Amino acid sequence: MKDKFLSTDSYKGVRDFYPDDMAIQSYIFDVWSQTAESFGYERYDASVLEPAILYKSKGAENEELVNEQTYTFLDRGEREVTLRPEMTPTVARMVAGKRHELVFPLRWYSIPNLFRYERAQRGRLREHWQLNCDLFGADDVSADIEILALAHQMLINFGATEDMFEIKVNNRAEMTKLYSELGINDEELVNKITKLNDQKAKISKADYTESMEKILKDRKLTLAVIKMVEEKVTDHELIKGLATLGINNATIDRSIARGFDYYTGTVFEIFDKSPENNRALLGGGRYDNLTAMFGGNTVTGIGFGMGDVTMRDFLETHDLLTANITSPTIMVIPAETNLNIEAQKIAKQFREADIKVATDMSQKKVGKKISDAGKQFVEFALIFGEDELNSSTFTLKNLTDGTEQSGTLTELINNLTT
Amino acid sequence: MKDKFLSTDSYKGVRDFYPDDMAIQSYIFDVWSQTAESFGYERYDASVLEPAILYKSKGAENEELVNEQTYTFLDRGEREVTLRPEMTPTVARMVAGKRHELVFPLRWYSIPNLFRYERAQRGRLREHWQLNCDLFGADDVSADIEILALAHQMLINFGATEDMFEIKVNNRAEMTKLYSELGINDEELVNKITKLNDQKAKISKADYTESMEKILKDRKLTLAVIKMVEEKVTDHELIKGLATLGINNATIDRSIARGFDYYTGTVFEIFDKSPENNRALLGGGRYDNLTAMFGGNTVTGIGFGMGDVTMRDFLETHDLLTANITSPTIMVIPAETNLNIEAQKIAKQFREADIKVATDMSQKKVGKKISDAGKQFVEFALIFGEDELNSSTFTLKNLTDGTEQSGTLTELINNLTT
Numbered sequence: 001m002k003d004k005f006l007s008t009d010s011y012k013g014v015r016d017f018y019p020d021d022m023a024i025q026s027y028i029f030d031v032w033s034q035t036a037e038s039f040g041y042e043r044y045d046a047s048v049l050e051p052a053i054l055y056k057s058k059g060a061e062n063e064e065l066v067n068e069q070t071y072t073f074l075d076r077g078e079r080e081v082t083l084r085p086e087m088t089p090t091v092a093r094m095v096a097g098k099r100h101e102l103v104f105p106l107r108w109y110s111i112p113n114l115f116r117y118e119r120a121q122r123g124r125l126r127e128h129w130q131l132n133c134d135l136f137g138a139d140d141v142s143a144d145i146e147i148l149a150l151a152h153q154m155l156i157n158f159g160a161t162e163d164m165f166e167i168k169v170n171n172r173a174e175m176t177k178l179y180s181e182l183g184i185n186d187e188e189l190v191n192k193i194t195k196l197n198d199q200k201a202k203i204s205k206a207d208y209t210e211s212m213e214k215i216l217k218d219r220k221l222t223l224a225v226i227k228m229v230e231e232k233v234t235d236h237e238l239i240k241g242l243a244t245l246g247i248n249n250a251t252i253d254r255s256i257a258r259g260f261d262y263y264t265g266t267v268f269e270i271f272d273k274s275p276e277n278n279r280a281l282l283g284g285g286r287y288d289n290l291t292a293m294f295g296g297n298t299v300t301g302i303g304f305g306m307g308d309v310t311m312r313d314f315l316e317t318h319d320l321l322t323a324n325i326t327s328p329t330i331m332v333i334p335a336e337t338n339l340n341i342e343a344q345k346i347a348k349q350f351r352e353a354d355i356k357v358a359t360d361m362s363q364k365k366v367g368k369k370i371s372d373a374g375k376q377f378v379e380f381a382l383i384f385g386e387d388e389l390n391s392s393t394f395t396l397k398n399l400t401d402g403t404e405q406s407g408t409l410t411e412l413i414n415n416l417t418t
Numbered sequence: 419m420k421d422k423f424l425s426t427d428s429y430k431g432v433r434d435f436y437p438d439d440m441a442i443q444s445y446i447f448d449v450w451s452q453t454a455e456s457f458g459y460e461r462y463d464a465s466v467l468e469p470a471i472l473y474k475s476k477g478a479e480n481e482e483l484v485n486e487q488t489y490t491f492l493d494r495g496e497r498e499v500t501l502r503p504e505m506t507p508t509v510a511r512m513v514a515g516k517r518h519e520l521v522f523p524l525r526w527y528s529i530p531n532l533f534r535y536e537r538a539q540r541g542r543l544r545e546h547w548q549l550n551c552d553l554f555g556a557d558d559v560s561a562d563i564e565i566l567a568l569a570h571q572m573l574i575n576f577g578a579t580e581d582m583f584e585i586k587v588n589n590r591a592e593m594t595k596l597y598s599e600l601g602i603n604d605e606e607l608v609n610k611i612t613k614l615n616d617q618k619a620k621i622s623k624a625d626y627t628e629s630m631e632k633i634l635k636d637r638k639l640t641l642a643v644i645k646m647v648e649e650k651v652t653d654h655e656l657i658k659g660l661a662t663l664g665i666n667n668a669t670i671d672r673s674i675a676r677g678f679d680y681y682t683g684t685v686f687e688i689f690d691k692s693p694e695n696n697r698a699l700l701g702g703g704r705y706d707n708l709t710a711m712f713g714g715n716t717v718t719g720i721g722f723g724m725g726d727v728t729m730r731d732f733l734e735t736h737d738l739l740t741a742n743i744t745s746p747t748i749m750v751i752p753a754e755t756n757l758n759i760e761a762q763k764i765a766k767q768f769r770e771a772d773i774k775v776a777t778d779m780s781q782k783k784v785g786k787k788i789s790d791a792g793k794q795f796v797e798f799a800l801i802f803g804e805d806e807l808n809s810s811t812f813t814l815k816n817l818t819d820g821t822e823q824s825g826t827l828t829e830l831i832n833n834l835t836t
Contacts, residue, residue: 005711005712006511006711007469008512008515008712009515011465011469012495012497014465015464016465017464019460019461025463038769038774038775039765039775040745040774040775042440042743042744043437043444044435044436044437045434046435049432049544071491071493075489079429096426105780108437115467117493138779140755140758140779142777142779146762241759246766293424294424295422295423325460326455327460331458341559344567345662348664351457356456356458357456357458358523359564360523361523361556361558362523362556372522
């Protein structure tokens, strides 16, 4: 019997947003947008569908990764299409497409949904939303400072304080120089060290040292590399620049690597300092060749991405989440269903005064209508019958404290709006 | 040579939203959201990925349609996935999934992107966005009146007046009764007549009559059906109800059918009255069995959808589109690049007073920086060097009229915010 009916579950690994979850999602997106726009960033967007070639252009290894880890399929015109797994290739495509018309420095942001095909496991979703902020066409250190200040402000504007998170900064070009000073110039070797450093926080000190020695095949060099990675750097122009803007929770961390191989200079991550929540909240870096695959002059840039799931975890962990449900302010409740159209007329008057209002035109009893309005987080109920209509005097009941106020509709509207 | 590089084109049939188009899109979404919320509707959303079975459940014919007209593919777990072509099955799934917890009447809205696989032709996109508003759990006529009033208000809130559009209303149940009164009770026959009526506005009167006679195989009955369809109906409770709310551009039109077969009562469309723009702007209707496929008690409802492309066409045709680009208000321009970090500090002060501000840290000459700021629709430039820093007196240049004002940063901020 049960098999006759369809399941009400969503597709595996994606989320339904019922109004209570949607309200939180909208709140997060609003703070992201307002913060980005306060720094002069303009919003853009594109379709989730992109030509698969956009992600495959870096050789066979990449092609395999795209096939395994993304949603990629053939359309009926034999075009290979991918559901975007990240926004950076899309924004590079769009900037390259209009690079002769766009005015630089160019500040853009977007809040795309991104897809990854992964075995569904606890906390790993196949779709998430991500704020992307990018500053193109400026390679001065102050551009790096701005993007870090913007990332920092994103958290401050949710009510976070500097003790709740830390900014860890590194620089790919500086790392190349530091390895070179130790006599390590082989690119492949540097990549292996970088990958190991990326794991550093997740493994024991002994394992880290042992793995490093396996890579370097030299005990003395191993210790020199580890010393260099672990050294506390205080004299760095980025950190000093941030301090002049009042930002004091950023440090240089030579183990920060970032996965994407398009980064060329500054790379950074922001971590939640709460031990419950140890994933990076945000990450980004500088890229200088991102538009190269489209030909023409390359455009430099620096940017970051931050996801909705880790953001919400952070806000919940630090008790910063403010509920923001878009319930109506007033429920107009007719005593009889033959007054349902009169209820609409009353609602219209409140609405014209910019008050959110709905009516309950159902067959339920008045008492049930009132308690249901309370369940929907409505603030006031206006219950009326023929008497109220004849006398033009109505009563507004506060559903939180039970208090009442009476008057004409004009008087009640004035009380609510002044 | 050229083939070495990737194209910067988007995937076929979808759109890139550069900031100028995105600003228009955001404006449309904002008016939709605010209007829906003013009627007490709460926002929800879901993933674009849905199990394909959700669209295939109505038999073989429907299955073929789904395979041909939607993006449907197998994931690596052999699950058949569809990019949602409409939102109604999703909202039915979500309501059915929590029908025991949700409070009715339930008012929900969403602005999903929807996908259709069609041969790409002029004006026919493969992805578009659509406002969906639904009122569940109320079958009183006042519910139908509310949803029509909401649809009407959507256009009014963009600045439209009643002479720019018309609301055409019909009712499936009334049609069945009217056909029955003419002796037509065969469901298949009624479906054929309904499909022809749906084409009525697009074909000649002669063709319409001829086709109707072909269906009915009776001249007298044909004329009776056409007379019934064309009759002007003035005495209808929906039209009268709307009039009491001050809505006077709705009429009964017996040719309105609506494509989806889930409608059971009221159906309606809103048309742009401009001859340039003759597609329906909006359409919807009442459905009483939408959640039936999930089992349990069915939930009644009435709702409508309106698309972003036809909405934007309407606004452009009637000159109602207000540009709303999110440019910064001020561009801070250092005279030398060694003052770039000072520029960030100045920007920070304006930003703390809720003024949108950016800096130009590029190598460009000051004159070029000023003209570029103008191109980006920035209102003011603040150009400064060592002198301004030493004297703490700055000048704000209005980029529209060339006027200037000088003062300390605090004074300038006060002038802008009061």
